[in-house]
Amino acid sequence: MTTxxxxxxxxxxxxxxxDFARGLAELGVEIVSTGGTARAxxxxxxxxxxxxxxxxxxxxxxxRVKTLHPKVHAxxxxxxxxxxxxSEMAAHDLGYIDVVVVNLYDFHGAVARPEAGHEEIVEAIxxxxxTLLRAAAKNHAAVLPVVDAADYERVLSALRQGEVxxxxxxxLAAKVFLHTARYDAAVAEYMARHPExxxxxxxxxxxxxxxxxxxxxxxxxxxxxxxxxxxxxxPAGLARAEVTQGKALSYNNILDLDAALAVSLDVASIRGxxxxxxxxxxxxxxxxxxAALPEAIRTARACDSVSAFGAVVAVSQPxxxxxxxxxxxxxxxxxxxxxxDDDARAVLARKxxxxxxxxxxxxxxxxxxxxxxxxAGGVLRQDQDAREDPLLEVAEAxxxxxxxxxxxxxxALGFAWTSAKHVKSNAIVFAREDxxxxxxxGQMSRVDSVKICQLKAGEALRGTVVAxxxxxxxxxxxxxLAEAGATAIIQPGGSIRDEEVIAAANEHGLAMLFTGVRHFxx
Numbered sequence: 001m002t003t004x005x006x007x008x009x010x011x012x013x014x015x016x017x018x019d020f021a022r023g024l025a026e027l028g029v030e031i032v033s034t035g036g037t038a039r040a041x042x043x044x045x046x047x048x049x050x051x052x053x054x055x056x057x058x059x060x061x062x063x064r065v066k067t068l069h070p071k072v073h074a075x076x077x078x079x080x081x082x083x084x085x086x087s088e089m090a091a092h093d094l095g096y097i098d099v100v101v102v103n104l105y106d107f108h109g110a111v112a113r114p115e116a117g118h119e120e121i122v123e124a125i126x127x128x129x130x131t132l133l134r135a136a137a138k139n140h141a142a143v144l145p146v147v148d149a150a151d152y153e154r155v156l157s158a159l160r161q162g163e164v165x166x167x168x169x170x171x172l173a174a175k176v177f178l179h180t181a182r183y184d185a186a187v188a189e190y191m192a193r194h195p196e197x198x199x200x201x202x203x204x205x206x207x208x209x210x211x212x213x214x215x216x217x218x219x220x221x222x223x224x225x226x227x228x229x230x231x232x233x234x235p236a237g238l239a240r241a242e243v244t245q246g247k248a249l250s251y252n253n254i255l256d257l258d259a260a261l262a263v264s265l266d267v268a269s270i271r272g273x274x275x276x277x278x279x280x281x282x283x284x285x286x287x288x289x290x291a292a293l294p295e296a297i298r299t300a301r302a303c304d305s306v307s308a309f310g311a312v313v314a315v316s317q318p319x320x321x322x323x324x325x326x327x328x329x330x331x332x333x334x335x336x337x338x339x340x341d342d343d344a345r346a347v348l349a350r351k352x353x354x355x356x357x358x359x360x361x362x363x364x365x366x367x368x369x370x371x372x373x374x375x376a377g378g379v380l381r382q383d384q385d386a387r388e389d390p391l392l393e394v395a396e397a398x399x400x401x402x403x404x405x406x407x408x409x410x411x412a413l414g415f416a417w418t419s420a421k422h423v424k425s426n427a428i429v430f431a432r433e434d435x436x437x438x439x440x441x442g443q444m445s446r447v448d449s450v451k452i453c454q455l456k457a458g459e460a461l462r463g464t465v466v467a468x469x470x471x472x473x474x475x476x477x478x479x480x481l482a483e484a485g486a487t488a489i490i491q492p493g494g495s496i497r498d499e500e501v502i503a504a505a506n507e508h509g510l511a512m513l514f515t516g517v518r519h520f521x522x
Contacts, residue, residue: 003159004098004144008051008072009033009041010129011103013149018044020152024099027159032097035059054095068128076100076135080142099144099155100136104129104183111190125187130180137176140169145176185209202381208372213239219251226251237363241336245348246355249334253312253355255282257336260314263287263422265364268316270391270418273434276300278311278332283442285311287419288435293317294326301330303436304456308332319344328354338362385519390418397490397513400502405488405511408433409465413490413513416467421519427469428453430461430486437464438484446472450480461485469519471495475504482508492518 007029011017014037021031021041031048033041038048052058055069075097078085089096110116110124136145144164146155151172158164185207192206210229219226228249230239238258243249249257260279267275267287274293278286278300286303290296293315301308313327313335321343327335328347334355340348348356365384373380387393394414399405405413416431423429423441428449430438438457440449446468453461462485471494472478478501481489493514495501505512 003027003162004029006030006032006075006095006097007099007101008076008097008132009037009048009101010051010132011037011101012105012129013103014040016149016152017041017101018046020101020146020149020156021046021048023152023156024159029099068131071095072097072132073135076132076143077139078142079139097143099146100132101146102129102132102136103147103149104133104179107183107190108186111186121190126183130183133176133180137173140173141166144169145172147172147176147179151175182209182211202370206381214248216254217248217250224251228254237365238336238357238359241357241359244340244345244356244358245352246334247353249355253334256280256312257314257334257357259284259422260312261336261359261362262365263419264314264316265362266390266418266422267415269364269389270414275316277314278303278308279313280307280311283424283439284419284422284429284436285439286436287415289415290434293319293323297323297326298329299435304439305330306456312336319348321347324348385421385521390414393417393515393517394490394513397515398493399511400493400498400514401505401510401512403488403506403509403511405465405513409488409511412465413467413488416465417490417515420467420469421521423469423521425469425520425522427467427519427521429467430457430464430484431467432464437461446470446477447480450477450484454480454484459485463487465489467491469521471498471518472501473497475500477501478504478508478510478512482510486510488512490515492516494518 007024009017009021009031010033018041025031025046031041031046032051032054033048034051038050041048055071071094074089074094078089078096105124105126107124110121133145133147136143144155158168186209188207210231213228213230216226216228218224238254238261256279259282260277263277263284264275267289271289273289273291274296275289276296277284285307286300288296288299290299297315309331311332313332315337318339318341319337320341324344324347328351332354336357336359338360339358348354365386367383367386369384370381371384391414394417412431412433415433416429419431419436420427420429423439426443426446426449428440428446429436430453437460438453440452443449443452464486465488466481466486468491471492473495474497488511489505490513493516502512
């Protein structure tokens with residue numbers, strides 16, 4: 001292998017570039033660089049040739065045009081194994097560039113800044129960087145394309161040994177094309193959704209930019225491989241949570257943690273007290289609010305203490321020692337909290353296998369943020385089932401019965417309605433003002449969902465209110481609710497038999513509200 005003669009540096013993220021450039025210079029490689037990168041290298045003691053000296057042409061248009069020059073791209077794209085290319089390079093007195101060290105403008109960061117306007121975000125779209133990288137990656141047989149600081153030492157080591165093999169070159173090129181594809185996908189996604197470009201239905205073509213966070217222990221079952229990916233620039237969701245202790249997470253742990261966090265954030269948006277959410281197989285089996293977090297945890301667990309064994313838990317406040325003690329009174333698989341103090345760490349450390357995650361700035365998804373779901377040969381896309389104010393549906397609901405809910409019942413109906421949309425259909429939840437009492441999830445019949453609540457909670461259902469995620473198709477659903485002890489119902493309405501359902505509620509003396517909004521969760 002011929003030792004490189006020239007390297008071009010142009011980076012936004014300057015992590016590790018001084019040591020890398022110094023290592024190349026020690027091998028006799030000339031370092032050519034653009035303005036800001038050149039300044040950082042000089043400050044680090046590296047001898048740098050300015051790019052405009054190499055090209056004979058100054059930067060233009062506020063730096064928009066600097067690396068877009070025939071001397072640069074001929075130096076990168078020329079095939080060293082073709083006599084015609086070598087002759088053309090010699091005829092025009094052009095030099096080769098053998099290493100291209102580039103990372104791109106921080107477009108993801110620009111999009112993530114709430115204060116950034118459209119013009120600022122557009123200025124963060126890199127043009128020269130992707131062009132340099134793609135050129136180097138295309139000609140990777142002769143040029144080393146380096147986009148990731150994690151590869152600096154590996155490249156230096158190979159050069160020192162004189163053995164930059166084809167496998168490393170191809171891996172570096174693959175990383176470049178993945179990087180630029182992800183970058184372009186982020187730009188395309190932003191431009192497609194920006195208000196100045198027009199809103200409307202779902203765009204005809206969608207791109208998704210994701211990168212792996214870590215491999216998971218396994219998928220839904222032990223024989224299935226799995227990994228967890230994040231969307232660069234996305235708000236603070238589960239992908240940005242810090243795992244502070246416990247075994248590696250599984251696919252099911254991630255799904256349940258996401259479900260628990262979503263319920264906790266929704267409940268927090270309507271009730272300011274501490275809340276705790278227990279999730280089992282992606283369904284809430286306990287939700288409660290209380291003045292103090294230990295009480296919320298114990299109350300949520302009591303909703304269905306059998307199902308709560310081995311659950312995943314989300315809490316709305318940082319864990320202290322008392323809350324951690326309450327949490328560990330029965331076995332839980334994982335917990336996610338906004339934070340934890342030293343006392344909580346000490347308590348939780350007794351449970352070596354308990355996975356503990358912290359996320360200090362959780363974010364409730366906005367309706368416009370899409371949800372994706374794979375099906376055989378295709379992908380489904382929909383908006384989030386979310387509103388800025390979840391209680392608005394309750395406030396705007398229509399009273400359809402003779403009985404009217406009192407203030408306490410309205411608060412309980414709001415709690416039940418907010419919780420029910422997180423339960424798999426057909427969903428029925430019984431609740432009081434501060435807790436769920438019974439949860440019927442995922443049944444083919446709404447009546448069966450009620451019966452499950454009766455089976456589990458029994459007499460505890462008396463005096464509660466009920467939320468149903470969709471309408472009652474027959475009056476039998478209301479009959480069994482009354483038999484179980486419910487006093488008020490909130491449901492979407494919209495059945496062709498609404499009149500007989502309302503009549504049943506009146507017969508039993510139940511108050512009933514119609515929201516006109518359904519919350520199926522398949």
